[in-house]
Amino acid sequence: MKNTSNRRDFLKSSVLAGGGLMLSISWFSEAKAAEKIATLNLPEQWSELAAYIKITPENVVKILCPNPEFGQNVMTSLPMMVAEELDCDWKNVVVEMGTHDNVKYGPQFTGGSNSVRMYWRPLRTAGAAARQMLIEAAAQTWGVPASEIITNAGVLSHSSGKSAKYGEMASKAATLTVPKDVKLKAPKDFSIVRNSKKNSEGTKVVTGKPLFGMDYKVDGMLIAMIQHPPAFGMKLKSFDATVAKKMPGIKDIFSFKLYDDGFEQAGFDTRTFNEMIAVVGNSTWEVMNARKKLSIQWEAAGEVKEMMVGRGGKTEKIVPGRLETTSKQLEMMAEFANGRHSAKPAKELRKDGNPETAFKNAAQVIERTYNAPFLAHNTMEPMNFFAHVQDDKALVAGPLQAPGWMEPTLAKILNLPADKIEIQMTRMGGGFGRRAYGSYVYEAARISQKLKVPIKLIYTREDDMTYGIYRPMYTATYRAALDANKNLIGFHVTGGGIPENPIHANRFPAGAVDNYLADGWEITSNITIGAFRAPRSNFNAAAEQSFLDEVAEAMGKDPIQMRLDLLKRAKENPVGKNNDYDANRYIGVLELLKEKSGWGKPENVGKKRGVAAYFCHASYAGHVVDMVMRDGQPYVESVTSVVDCGVVVNPDAARNMVQGAVVDGIGQSFYGALTHKDGVPEQNNFHNYRMIRHNEAPQKIDVHFVENDIDPTGLGEPPFPPVFGAVANALYKSTGKRYYNQPFTSEQPKS
Amino acid sequence: MAKYSLKINGKTKQVDVDPSTPVLWVLRDHLNMPGTKFGCGMAQCGACTIHLDGNATRSCVLPVSAIGKSAITTIEGLSENCTHPVQKAWLEHDVAQCGYCQGGQIMSASALLKSNPNPTDEDIDIAMSGNICRCGTYLRIKEAIKTAAKN
Structure with a gap:
């Protein structure tokens, strides 16, 4: 990693393997958490940063989208902001979903109508900085002042007749210092922003490519479903899985707890039910059928105490035990x-x-x-998540709006350091707020933790609609x-x-x-x-x-x-x-x-x-x-x-x-x-x-x-x-x- | 368990599954074809729509044992390289938001246009009302169907 001029810089450059420029962005300096960056052992750790802009010698501009996509168009609109200031040809842009890194990039939260607002300046600054570095590289190569070089649609040119595609200058640009101050375009000069671009994943959508959590698959993966209580205010008393376990394709059936006693819930750790039954087997249909053969006794949960942690410190919350009926709820609200x-x-x-x-x-x-x-949110893609929990690490993947908020809870549940938990984000089949709450992620992790194999938890529509949130x-x-x-x-x-x-x-x-x-x-x-x-x-x-x-x-x-x-x-x-x-x-x-x-x-x-x-x-x-x-x-x-x-x-x-x-x-x-x-x-x-x-x-x-x-x-x-x-x-x-x-x-x- | 030889997207595929298994899960779990989506499991949302001998059919309630010699087409097999007029119209109108339902929407729309090349608004409403789009892209779907009809 070259030219780390200031550990609080939020842009870092490096040479791509095989040549080209990689410009990495850390959100924390922009998100007023520069002190967190200062605690990192820089500069070595910068080399681990996932890149957000890559320019290859072949002139392909790869822009990674930091936030998960759930139909709000961030995988197109955020890269447009980078491309605008980079002044590259949109035709050469390839968009990919970024990986999750809580320490370096923050929660990568999709929601609160926040993505474009939050990244408007950082992403444009990144694009502008990369452009300036490419200009500087051309200036040095050609022996002309940088101020005389202009860019247009991914091409650098000088009045002497010299010109080069970005890709040709990318490797040299990567060895230069990241500029401290860059000038952003005035809105009147926008040529990509404000000009409609087609959905960057449109073709994949209309040809049925695997994009969603539901489509995530690895070799040896089992399918899991949960059975949750039939009513709010009920809990598991006992169950008999003798018949269900003998059904074809079934690997295991067991009950598990979402949280251990005394677990301190953060804001998005909402718990609807704490104890559920997991049915795990080879295929979805087999698991669905076996689940129907469970013999289960439920009982009233009564009052439940929850320990919440948040900005205001710890608070104890009493969840009432009453079994609610809509007409009575309306009467109570009127009172x-x-x-x-x-x-x-x-x-x-x-x-x-x-x-x-x-x-x-x-x-x-x-x-x-x-x-x-x-x-009920009724996202068209029901809740689901993949998990593969091993003794020393875990991989989870699927649709979620707030990977960064789930990670600390996963670390606690799995008793693993956060840096041993990899969260991959798939495209979401809708979110509308529902996928900001991680219980289905934790359930998947709990099931894989017990079986030590890769599993994908799938909710049926009924599971999804009756789960609350x-x-x-x-x-x-x-x-x-x-x-x-x-x-x-x-x-x-x-x-x-x-x-x-x-x-x-x-x-x-x-x-x-x-x-x-x-x-x-x-x-x-x-x-x-x-x-x-x-x-x-x-x-x-x-x-x-x-x-x-x-x-x-x-x-x-x-x-x-x-x-x-x-x-x-x-x-x-x-x-x-x-x-x-x-x-x-x-x-x-x-x-x-x-x-x-x-x-x-x-x-x-x-x-x-x-x-x-x-x-x-x-x-x-x-x-x-x-x-x-x-x-x-x-x-x-x-x-x-x-x-x-x-x-x-x-x-x-x-x-x-x-x-x-x-x-x-x-x-x-x-x-x-x-x-x-x-x-x-x-x-x-x-x-x-x-x-x-x-x-x-x-x-x-x-x-x-x-x-x-x-x-x-x-x-x-x-x-x-x-x-x-x-x-x-x-x-x-x-x-x-x-x-x-x-x-x-x-x-x-x-x- | 029973063995079935299925004609899917012009190819013959063998599976060994329980006869009651819906075609949706045969495609997704056994044949690694995830383009056909699970939405409700009771033929209410249309995310799982396929063509059975050219007719739009909900695969989530269609047992594999009922297929016989019928030909199945899925979103993956609608065209080579995204060349079907409906797919092209979907891109032209930039229909998708989250995109999860769109495979099913496209399968319903392409079946409609095959049997009725110039549908009225009402024809479109009738043919498409079994397909829910939670993001609310209905207007663009209708426009895209009309564009595809012209081409």
């Missing part, structure tokens, strides 16, 4: 919302002015309550106080859920109303929950955006104008501090949405239109949905969408993402619900958990991005939440009835 559970009052989250007085003096108070059920069940009651002139003088939201409250107290309309109160409460539960494409935001956007629609109507205002008036106030004279949104960008989205949807134009007057806009993950999104009645059922026929997410790296893929979010939002709001009876999930496959299908998707979704040069903000999540509110508001226009409870098609969950 909490009404403050009848005096033992657990709502916690004040934000207060501006004097809301009590405002409501007392109001000429009119509007109060509405909104409910939403648990939602759902979008939480939420409720919120909104109150608006209007004075005699129909001005909004007070606003109150109280929200809660099982088991977390959804309220974002500092978001709009906080900052736009003089007298504002937000409070929240929580009900603990044994039903486990997790991230779900902005779980709290997608509930809030449904509730708040429906409520604002109703308030606008009471005020006699157009719903977009009413929001714009409030945002104008928040922009010019904000109430309180810590308003976590930019009113100007919010306004920009609504203005463009108005224009693009032809809002209020004569040709659209008769349409049943609903509008909503929301802010989350640093971006702003809004939709106008046009609904018609089709065969007696409401149908969203077309949608106009506007998003402000700063610079859009790969516009066509970004449009795809927004269109997908719209379809997903319509489907979840119309049909999504995971209900329970005595702890048993009442839906377990697609015959009783309804997913939106081809014929229910809109015929047209027009996507528009606010054009600006702001560094990219989130995109995977932001367009999703406001769909719920826009659909609810269009339902009102179509049916004359307000919809307060999801899923909208049934109004009320079943049990």
Whole structure:
């Protein structure tokens, strides 16, 4: 490894075996964890770094994508950012999935609409540095000043007529010092970023190449399945596997514990069930059949203590033992919302002015309550993971969003040093937050640990849908106080859920109303929950955006104008501090949405239109949905969408993402619900958990991005939440009835 | 266990499996052809769609014993080198997000176009509604089918 000028540098160069340049990037210096790097024994360890840019003498530019791909296009958009500053020909770029290295690269987390935001500067800096080194190499070779050399699509050239492909200069460039300061392109000079590029794995997808965890296979690998308790709040009592063990192809059947007693769980170690039965055999069908022959007794788990560790230190959590039923959950939420559970009052989250007085003096108070059920992620690829645990090392591979968060837990479970655990990341058949939680990874590791052979754990759809880690069940009651002139003088939201409250107290309309109160409460539960494409935001956007629609109507205002008036106030004279949104960008989205949807134009007057806009993950999104009645059922026929997410790296893929979010939002709001009876999930496959299908998707979704040069903000999540509110508001226009409870098609969950 | 001789993508393959084994698992576990995907195991999602004598069929509920002399085509055998018009249209419209369901979508779409070269929107809805896409790429799938129909 050459030219390690500063141990805190985040870029390192070296000569590729066989010639060429390899530029390695360490994220920690950028991620404010340079001190971690300083503790490494440099420079020797740099030689172990996986490369993120390689330029071969044959002029192939290999860019490794640090974050796992789950359909959000990072395997295309992140390399585009490198290629932009490197100024190479996109045709010569080969993209590969990076390996995991917790110490050097951090958690490599995919989620929170974070990938493009997080890597926007580091990856471009890497590309620009490599370009500068290639220029310097050419300057030295040709004996001309570096400042006279220009680059274009992977070719270096000088006015003297000399020119060379990057590959020809790569080996020399690798011996040069990595530049300290590099200049990044101004957005107006972008030629790859902002120009749509096709999915880098598109051909593999449409030809059925093995890409996913489900497709991962090694010689001698066995298939494993788990049997988990049939209900939340139940546990294994005893089982008899005599018959099942005699079934063809079965190698072993045993029970195992996910965590040992006293295990300290980190934030993404969510435990739904601790003891499960593993069935292991030669093939999937044989294992499925043997599992059906198990004779199992379950019993009530009762109250369970969990030890959690996180930023706030260690805390003990008591998981209640009750077997939950949806109707009772709704009753309990109503009791909490009404403050009848005096033992657990709502916690004040934000207060501006004097809301009590405002409501007392109001000429009119509007109060509405909104409910939403648990939602199952239903990634098309069910949970699965490969594990091969040996005495001194372990290899695990499969679909997961946060390899870095799983690694410390694997180390504890397997009693191996972290550097003896290799995590390989496959393409994910969807994630939506579900694959940020590692229990299925640990289960695979536990099973392989016991058998000392390579295994692949596979969940059936039923295993997957009944395992928990759902979008939480939420409720919120909104109150608006209007004075005699129909001005909004007070606003109150109280929200809660099982088991977390959804309220974002500092978001709009906080900052736009003089007298504002937000409070929240929580009900603990044994039903486990997790991230779900902005779980709290997608509930809030449904509730708040429906409520604002109703308030606008009471005020006699157009719903977009009413929001714009409030945002104008928040922009010019904000109430309180810590308003976590930019009113100007919010306004920009609504203005463009108005224009693009032809809002209020004569040709659209008769349409049943609903509008909503929301802010989350640093971006702003809004939709106008046009609904018609089709065969007696409401149908969203077309949608106009506007998003402000700063610079859009790969516009066509970004449009795809927004269109997908719209379809997903319509489907979840119309049909999504995971209900329970005595702890048993009442839906377990697609015959009783309804997913939106081809014929229910809109015929047209027009996507528009606010054009600006702001560094990219989130995109995977932001367009999703406001769909719920826009659909609810269009339902009102179509049916004359307000919809307060999801899923909208049934109004009320079943049990 | 029983021995079967299966015609898959123009080649004959031998397997020795339980007669009840669904074709999905014969392909994935025994023949190392993972392009056909497992999604639900009850013919509700379409990820496992193959062609049986040219007709779109859910392989997760199709026992190997029921195949007889019928010819199976999987996504791996739809074309040599990604040359099928449906595959090309999928790339042109950059349909895929996560991509897991797309093999099944393409098999349903290509079977549709074979029997109905110029489908209406309604024809497409009817033929494709057994295939779930959790990422919500339905609009692009429809556009890609129309493009493929033209070619």
